[in-house]
Amino acid sequence: MSKVSFKNDYGEGAHPRILQALIDHNMDQQAGYGQDEYSLEACDLIRNRLENQDSEVYLLSAGTQTNLIAIASILRPYEACISPESGHIATHETGAIEATGHKVLTVCTEDGKLTPDLIEPVVSLHADEHRVHPKLVYISNPTELGTVYSKEELIFLYDYCRENDLLFYCDGARIGQTMVHPEIALTLADYAKYTDAFFIGGTKNGALLGEALVVNRSDWQDHMRYHLKQRGALMAKGRVLGLTFQTLFEDGLYEDLAHHAWLMASHLRRGLVALGVHFLVNSSTNQQFPILPDSCIEKLSEDFDFYVWAPVENGHSAVRLITSWATRKKAIDRFLDDVKNALPLCN
Ligand SMILES: Cc1ncc(COP(=O)(O)O)c(C=O)c1O
Numbered sequence: 370m371s372k373v374s375f376k377n378d379y380g381e382g383a384h385p386r387i388l389q390a391l392i393d394h395n396m397d398q399q400a401g402y403g404q405d406e407y408s409l410e411a412c413d414l415i416r417n418r419l420e421n422q423d424s425e426v427y428l429l430s431a432g433t434q435t436n437l438i439a440i441a442s443i444l445r446p447y448e449a450c451i452s453p454e455s456g457h458i459a460t461h462e463t464g465a466i467e468a469t470g471h472k473v474l475t476v477c478t479e480d481g482k483l484t485p486d487l488i489e490p491v492v493s494l495h496a497d498e499h500r501v502h503p504k505l506v507y508i509s510n511p512t513e514l515g516t517v518y519s520k521e522e523l524i525f526l527y528d529y530c531r532e533n534d535l536l537f538y539c540d541g542a543r544i545g546q547t548m549v550h551p552e553i554a555l556t557l558a559d560y561a562k563y564t565d566a567f568f569i570g571g572t573k574n575g576a577l578l579g580e581a582l583v584v585n586r587s588d589w590q591d592h593m594r595y596h597l598k599q600r601g602a603l604m605a606k607g608r609v610l611g612l613t614f615q616t617l618f619e620d621g622l623y624e625d626l627a628h629h630a631w632l633m634a635s636h637l638r639r640g641l642v643a644l645g646v647h648f649l650v651n652s653s654t655n656q657q658f659p660i661l662p663d664s665c666i667e668k669l670s671e672d673f674d675f676y677v678w679a680p681v682e683n684g685h686s687a688v689r690l691i692t693s694w695a696t697r698k699k700a701i702d703r704f705l706d707d708v709k710n711a712l713p714l715c716n
Pocket residue numbers: 430431432433434457509513540542543572
């Protein structure tokens with residue numbers, strides 16, 4: 370039997386309805402570079418959810434590309450961004466932002482989340498032209514640790530940024546998790562109101578590929594298609610992104626897929642808690658970080674793929690388990706059974 374993977378939420382292809390839409394429209398002749406009717410309709414569908422007349426939507430192919438184009442398109446040469454130390458742009462994007470000439474100033478956080486109190490010292494320190502000028506605050510919601518900013522926390526950060534002449538940008542690679550989370554229940558309209566720009570992740574939520582960048586300020590939208598083209602992100606076959614986002618947003622499929630991943634993670638978490646397992650962080654999204662004995666991890670690795678995240682103590686490590694739009698409940702039940710059998714032999 371092949372291994373079941375809890376390594377990521379993009380291990381499967383795409384939701385069948387997206388593939389069907391590609392097949393159904395395969396022979397239609399369409400304009401290129403995002404001017405096809407599906408992309409225009411997809412952007413309209415998203416814009417209708419934003420309740421912000423000023424917002425503009427752009428379809429891109431991947432997360433790193435979206436972060437770097439969004440950020441590099443607005444910053445002046447000497448401006449920098451502030452990110453949590455664990456932020457994706459600071460840890461897993463090969464210095465993509467720095468490669469565009471903008472420093473990423475990192476801030477230590479306990480749970481991956483920034484607060485005005487954590488940002489303030491960075492802003493105060495960078496007070497003259499001998500240092501870079503912090504201009505943009507980067508967060509992701511959820512964070513790399515699966516923790517989530519509530520609406521109040523988002524507003525608090527947004528207000529702080531406005532008062533301090535900072536731009537507020539949210540990486541939404543897994544934004545669906547914050548929309549279906551019953552206690553958070555953020556809407557796309559909230560993000561359009563309380564950020565300057567954000568993106569809606571498709572890659573990790575059932576799309577074949579793609580992210581929808583939403584820019585809520587007109588000065589940030591200026592010549593965006595030039596920025597996209599210059600950095601290789603304006604795709605002649607933009608119709609693939611168009612059909613993808615049209616399918617995801619025409620009748621709630623986007624939320625349904627995020628909800629499935631969330632339900633599977635909740636089932637996994639409940640099962641592990643019942644077995645007495647502790648967690649590295651309190652994540653209620655599709656990323657879970659249980660702490661297990663190393664010998665148990667080794668045993669589980671025979672049948673399951675997952676990341677060993679960090680050593681903890683006394684021969685224990687935290688692992689990262691991710692559920693997706695396609696995760697099957699029986700795979701989780703099998704995993705829980707294996708943990709149940711392995712734990713008594715390992716402790
Ligand atoms: C929060 C976050 N942002 C951005 C990215 C980058 O996406 P990509 O790998 O498509 O460039 C990832 C990928 O894992 C991510 O988790």
